[in-house]
Amino acid sequence: MTRTELEINQQDMWRILVFEQRTTLTLAVEMLLRCQFSPEQILTKTASALEGSHYDS
Secondary structure: OOHHHHHHHHHHHHHHHHHHOHHHHHHHHHHHHHOOOOHHHHHHHHHHHHHHHHHHO
16 A cells, blocks of 8 residues: 555445544543643543444444
């Protein structure tokens, strides 16, 4: 695969992730903007939620 093909594949993966996990990602961004928790805590919990939803599908 060329670099361009890899970039296109990566863009497609992000589009799919955002489409399928819009609610989880939106909540994570809102928490990052408004909550007193550390960004690391928020992103760790978000990653766990996304992993869990992957196994549910």
